[in-house]
Amino acid sequence: MPLDWEPGATPGDAPGDGEAATWGPLLHPLPLPPTAAGTMEIVYVYVKKRSEFGKQCNFSDRQAELNIDIPPNPELAEQFVERNPVDKGIQCSTSMSEHEANTERFEMETRGINHVEGGWPKDVNPLELEQTIRFRKKVEKDENYINTIMQLGSIMEHCIKQNNAIDIYQEYFDDEDAVEVTEEAPSAKTINVFRDPQEIKRSATHLSWHPDGNRKLAVAYSCLNFQRAPEGMSHESYIWDLENPNKPEIVLKPSSPLVTLEYNPKDSHVLLGGCYNGQLACWDTRKGSLVAELSTIEFSHRDPVYGSIWLQSKTGTECFSASTDGQVMWWDIRKMSEPTEVVILDITRKEQLESALGAISLEFESTLPTKFMVGTEQGIVISCNRKAKTSAEKIVCTFSGHHGPIYALQRNPFYPKNFLTVGDWTARIWSEDSRESSIMWTKYHMAYLTDGAWSPVRPAVFFTTKMDGTLDIWDFVFKQCEPALSLKVCDEALFCLRVQDNGCFIACGSQLGTTTLLEVSNGLCTLQRNEKNTASSIFERETRREKILEARHREMRLKEKGKVEGKEDDQREEEPILTLEELVTKAEEEFFDIIFTELKKKEVEAMKKSKPVGPERGREEGWGGGTGTQGGAVGRRGGAWGRGEDTGSGGGAPGLGAPSWAR
Amino acid sequence: FLHPPPSWDVEETLKRLQSQKRVQVIMVVNTEGIPIKSTMDNPTTTQYANLMHNFILKAWSTVREIDPQNDLTFLQIRSKKNEIMIAPDKNYFLIVIQDPTE
Numbered sequence: 001m002p003l004d005w006e007p008g009a010t011p012g013d014a015p016g017d018g019e020a021a022t023w024g025p026l027l028h029p030l031p032l033p034p035t036a037a038g039t040m041e042i043v044y045v046y047v048k049k050r051s052e053f054g055k056q057c058n059f060s061d062r063q064a065e066l067n068i069d070i071p072p073n074p075e076l077a078e079q080f081v082e083r084n085p086v087d088k089g090i091q092c093s094t095s096m097s098e099h100e101a102n103t104e105r106f107e108m109e110t111r112g113i114n115h116v117e118g119g120w121p122k123d124v125n126p127l128e129l130e131q132t133i134r135f136r137k138k139v140e141k142d143e144n145y146i147n148t149i150m151q152l153g154s155i156m157e158h159c160i161k162q163n164n165a166i167d168i169y170q171e172y173f174d175d176e177d178a179v180e181v182t183e184e185a186p187s188a189k190t191i192n193v194f195r196d197p198q199e200i201k202r203s204a205t206h207l208s209w210h211p212d213g214n215r216k217l218a219v220a221y222s223c224l225n226f227q228r229a230p231e232g233m234s235h236e237s238y239i240w241d242l243e244n245p246n247k248p249e250i251v252l253k254p255s256s257p258l259v260t261l262e263y264n265p266k267d268s269h270v271l272l273g274g275c276y277n278g279q280l281a282c283w284d285t286r287k288g289s290l291v292a293e294l295s296t297i298e299f300s301h302r303d304p305v306y307g308s309i310w311l312q313s314k315t316g317t318e319c320f321s322a323s324t325d326g327q328v329m330w331w332d333i334r335k336m337s338e339p340t341e342v343v344i345l346d347i348t349r350k351e352q353l354e355s356a357l358g359a360i361s362l363e364f365e366s367t368l369p370t371k372f373m374v375g376t377e378q379g380i381v382i383s384c385n386r387k388a389k390t391s392a393e394k395i396v397c398t399f400s401g402h403h404g405p406i407y408a409l410q411r412n413p414f415y416p417k418n419f420l421t422v423g424d425w426t427a428r429i430w431s432e433d434s435r436e437s438s439i440m441w442t443k444y445h446m447a448y449l450t451d452g453a454w455s456p457v458r459p460a461v462f463f464t465t466k467m468d469g470t471l472d473i474w475d476f477v478f479k480q481c482e483p484a485l486s487l488k489v490c491d492e493a494l495f496c497l498r499v500q501d502n503g504c505f506i507a508c509g510s511q512l513g514t515t516t517l518l519e520v521s522n523g524l525c526t527l528q529r530n531e532k533n534t535a536s537s538i539f540e541r542e543t544r545r546e547k548i549l550e551a552r553h554r555e556m557r558l559k560e561k562g563k564v565e566g567k568e569d570d571q572r573e574e575e576p577i578l579t580l581e582e583l584v585t586k587a588e589e590e591f592f593d594i595i596f597t598e599l600k601k602k603e604v605e606a607m608k609k610s611k612p613v614g615p616e617r618g619r620e621e622g623w624g625g626g627t628g629t630q631g632g633a634v635g636r637r638g639g640a641w642g643r644g645e646d647t648g649s650g651g652g653a654p655g656l657g658a659p660s661w662a663r
Numbered sequence: 664f665l666h667p668p669p670s671w672d673v674e675e676t677l678k679r680l681q682s683q684k685r686v687q688v689i690m691v692v693n694t695e696g697i698p699i700k701s702t703m704d705n706p707t708t709t710q711y712a713n714l715m716h717n718f719i720l721k722a723w724s725t726v727r728e729i730d731p732q733n734d735l736t737f738l739q740i741r742s743k744k745n746e747i748m749i750a751p752d753k754n755y756f757l758i759v760i761q762d763p764t765e
Contacts, residue, residue, distance in 0.1 A: 117709060119695035139699050144754065146673055149691060152750035152757040153676035155737055159748055160683045163761055169741060 042068050107246045186473065186485040188520040191505070194245045196221060196513025200233045204509025206260040207498035211268045214500045216241055216249065217507055219515050222257035222276050224304075224495075229257070237261055237273065239285070242517065251289045254281050260308045266316035272333070274305025280321055282333045295336040301325050307362025312369050320364070322374055326356025328384075343394050345374060345382055357382070363409040365416055371396075373419065375406030381421055383432070399430055401438050408452040408497075414459035414532060418539050422452030427464050427474070431543040436550045439542035442474070443481065451496045457503035457525050459535040465494035465508055473524060477534045484524070489516050680759060687745065688760040692716075699755070711747075715758060719751045 044067065120126045124135050139145055194217070196202060202221040210216035218239045223229040237258045238248030252258070252273065258281070260274040271283045278301035282293035301323035308321040311330075318340075320330045326346070329339035346356045361375035370387045379402035388394045404424035411419040417432045418439070425445045428438035447468040455461035460477040461484075469490045472483035492511040499506050503525035506518045677700065681689055690701040692712040701708040723735040738749040741763065750757040 120697060121695075135697070136699055139693070140673065145699070148752045148755050149673045149757065150676060152752055152755070153673075153680060156680060156748060156750045156757055156759055157683070159737060159739065160680065160686060160759065160761060163746065163763070164684045167763065169763070 040070065109246070184521060184523055186475070186521050186524050188471075188473070188485060188487055188506070188518045188524075190489075190516055191519050192242065192245050192517040194219070194240045194248075194515040194517070197248070198234045198236070198513070200230050201512040202229075202233060202257065203495050203511045204513050204515050206258070206262075206496055207507050207509055207515065208262045208271075209498060209500050209507070210239075211263050211265045214502070214505070215243075217498075217515065217517075218252075218261045218263060218271060219509060220258035220261035220273060221513055222259050222304075224259070233257070239271075240515070250285055252283055253289045254291055255279075255294075259304045259306060262308055262310060262319075264310050264316060266310075270333070272308050272310060272319050274308040274321055274323075276304045278302055278305060278323060278325070280305060280308060280319075280331060280336065282336065293333050293336045295331065296338070299338050301327060301329065303358070306360045307374075309362055309364045311364065312366040320362070320372070322359035322362045324358030324360060324377055326353055326358055328359060328362070328372075328374060343384065345376065345395070347380070347382060347395060347398050349395060358405075360405045361407060361409040363411060363419065365411045365413075368411075368416055373409055373411075375409040375421060375423070377405040379403055379406060379423060381406060381409060381419075381430070397435055399435055399438075401428060401430075401441075402426075404448075407450055408464075410452070410454055412454050412459055413456050415536055415539060420452055420454055420462055422449045422464055425449060427452050427462070429539075429542075431539060431546070434543050434546040434550065436553070437546060439539065439546050440476070440480075447493075450494060453497055453499050455499060455503045455525065456501055458527055459532055460538070461503075461524060463497055463499060463506060465489075465497045467493040469494050469510065471497070471506070471508055471518070473520065475524070476538065477528070477531060485520075487518070489518070490514060683761075685762040686759060687762060688758075690758045692756050692758065694754055694756075711758060712756070715747075715749055715756060719749060719756065723751065 117126050120132070120135070124131045126132060196204070198221075202223050204219050205222050205224060206220040208218045210218070216239055218237070220237045221234075223233060235254055235257045237252045237254070239250040239252070241249040252261075252271070254273060254275055256275040256277040256279065258273040259276055262272050264270040264272065269285045271285070273281045273283065275281055277297070279297055280295040280300060281291045283289075284292045301321065302325040303323045305321050305323045307323075308319060310316075311318040311320060315332075315334075317333045318330065319333065320328060322328045322345075326344055328343045328345065330341040331339050344351045344353055344356050345359055346352050348355060357376035357378050357380060359374045360377050363373040363375070365371075370385060372384055372386060374382045374384065376382065379400060381399040383396045383399070384394050385396050386394070388396075399421075402421065402423035406421050406423035408422035409419065411417075412429075419430050419432075421428050421430060421438070425448060427442045427449055429440040430438045442464075445466060447466040447470070450465050450467060452462060452464040455463065458475075461473065461475045464472045464474065464483075466472070469488055469492055471487045471489050471494065473485040473487075475484040478484050489508055490510050492514075494508050494510050496509045497506065498508075504519055506520065507515055508518070509515045677689055677691075680686060681702070688701075688703050690703065690708050690711065691699045692701075692708070692715070693699060694716065696709060696712040696716060698705065698708040698712060703711075718740075719735070719738060722738055726733050726735045735751060738751065740747040740749075744763075746761045746763050748759045748761060750759075
């Protein structure tokens with residue numbers, strides 16, 4: 001149909017073909033003016049009588065119609081820049097594709113069948129003694145049997161006699177001591193991986209090994225992101241049997257997700273769990289997966305329980321817990337309705353809950369039963385004495401040095417006076433004697449450290465986990481500035497770590513609930529010759545050094561005080577308080593001064609060296625001049641920075657890079 | 664002069680084996696797992712019979728696969744506590760458990 005309908009044609013003019021409607025466009029399809037975005041709306045409008053709605057369509061062929069013709073708009077080309085030449089890489093070989101597929105994880109189970117009774121023929125009832133005897137007698141009379149046995153008997157006799165004559169598997173050189181293990185590089189390998197069977201993954205926040213035999217591992221799962229626990233997240237925590245990574249052996253069902261979980265070292269059926277809502281729960285695995293004892297919520301913590309440890313007691317039922325609400329509570333699991341004792345972590349010793357520090361790790365060593373230590377969110381370690389008379393006396397001293405929460409705190413199992421703290425980006429080793437600072441520390445890492453532990457067999461070895469999923473094994477009698485071994489365990493962050501008592505196996509839990517079991521090489525879990533002495537001498541030496549530094553600092557502070565007091569008699573001139581900008585300017589000026597003096601020195605030296613060569617000199621001077629102007633430029637820029645207009649790093653580069661370019 | 668009944672020879676043989684030094688147990692089992700003769704109780708014998716049967720079959724097929732002309736004549740399993748010796752045959756197995764020499 002021709003496209004020349006007149007605008008304004010009324011519906012009545014449309015060519016109605018009777019029943020079935022063939023409606024054509026009534027209005028001239030206008031290409032509407034381009035909208036602001038440069039797109040054009042093309043609208044095709046048609047009108048239909050209401051009575052015709054729902055009628056069957058009567059399609060008919062018609063010729064192609066040009067509805068819209070949009071010519072190219074050369075003005076748009078202005079928005080593009082022509083690229084000439086264009087580089088394009090071409091591969092002149094057959095194109096191939098790579099594809100990998102992995103089957104879905106399938107569950108395997110090992111089962112055995114116990115064969116109880118032999119394959120008796122149908123007519124013999126195995127339970128009937130007579131029948132079986134008769135059968136046997138029949139067999140014994142069989143000629144085949146007799147011949148066979150004679151033959152086999154002679155072979156057997158030969159071998160038996162052989163065995164009696166010489167022991168071919170005799171161990172030689174058994175008496176000699178095992179040769180010292182050669183220096184093999186430390187290594188660790190993954191033995192097993194236990195994945196959280198739940199759909200919604202939670203982080204593995206705490207691990208505890210079974211006290212007897214270490215064949216089981218209890219893992220606490222929870223989501224530590226504040227109020228970000230997804231809907232429908234399960235509260236369950238599991239106990240895994242190391243042999244079976246497909247299914248957890250025991251399921252623990254608390255009312256609130258568990259943040260910590262500990263086996264009772266005296267009774268391997270009892271577990272203590274600290275909940276996210278501040279309660280403490282107790283399980284007996286013989287009784288099932290529901291909570292056996294639960295502390296009442298009014299007397300429990302107000303924040304998640306971050307540390308819970310069993311105490312050494314005759315009854316084996318005492319434990320204590322700490323939480324970020326600033327309280328440390330002692331419990332007896334036989335009576336969980338109330339804590340037996342509460343200590344508030346207020347380091348000003350005024351027992352104000354408002355000024356209390358939040359506890360995020362707890363430490364208790366059974367060889368020092370009256371002392372315990374708490375690592376706080378504020379980066380301070382508080383050492384406490386349980387047996388003090390008044391509550392204020394309970395807090396003995398504090399150690400500060402971390403910039404962030406102390407996620408792990410543990411005394412060295414061989415030298416309890418020294419303890420390891422892990423927090424912010426470092427791990428630090430402290431001595432109880434040195435309160436001002438740690439005696440040894442690692443460098444600042446790129447990722448946050450989340451957990452750490454000493455090796456129970458080697459006094460100089462400790463392990464740390466980081467947020468980038470690496471496990472570091474440090475051995476400071478071997479290497480001090482770096483970990484002896486650094487392993488990437490998984491891609492997500494590792495949250496917790498637990499070493500087995502034999503020092504060989506390490507379990508680490510990650511953010512997605514995956515627990516990895518690793519075995520370290522022999523060198524890292526056998527006590528080296530003389531290691532104890534070496535480690536203790538290192539600790540002593542570092543403690544001494546810190547003490548000396550402490551003494552020096554104290555001296556200097558006293559001197560300062562003395563000076564200040566002396567000046568008070570005269571006119572005391574106050575140093576103007578510099579603003580941040582001015583401090584920055586001052587620092588930059590000093591920095592550039594140093595750089596320039598160095599450059600000048602280099603210039604002079606270079607000039608001296610190449611004096612004999614004529615043309616070089618000109619270049620040298622040009623270079624020198626270049627530097628001068630460049631320096632001037634930088635100097636000017638420096639001035640600009642002084643006004644706080646430009647960032648430091650951008651301007652710095654030309655000042656330093658230019659000389660080489662000019663040359 | 665009557666030839667002694669053949670079954671006595673079997674008894675003789677087994678007795679001779681039993682009298683050797685450090686021999687603990689002797690059993691004769693058929694391929695269906697029925698213990699014909701045993702110096703141990705029935706359940707243990709049956710257990711051994713069942714376990715050995717699979718093992719012997721595997722060893723026998725291994726030997727034959729490597730060289731079809733070859734055949735399995737004897738099997739010894741040495742463990743920390745004892746040594747299990749098996750003389751296999753098409754129909755019967757003779758199993759002897761001996762204490763390994765110190």
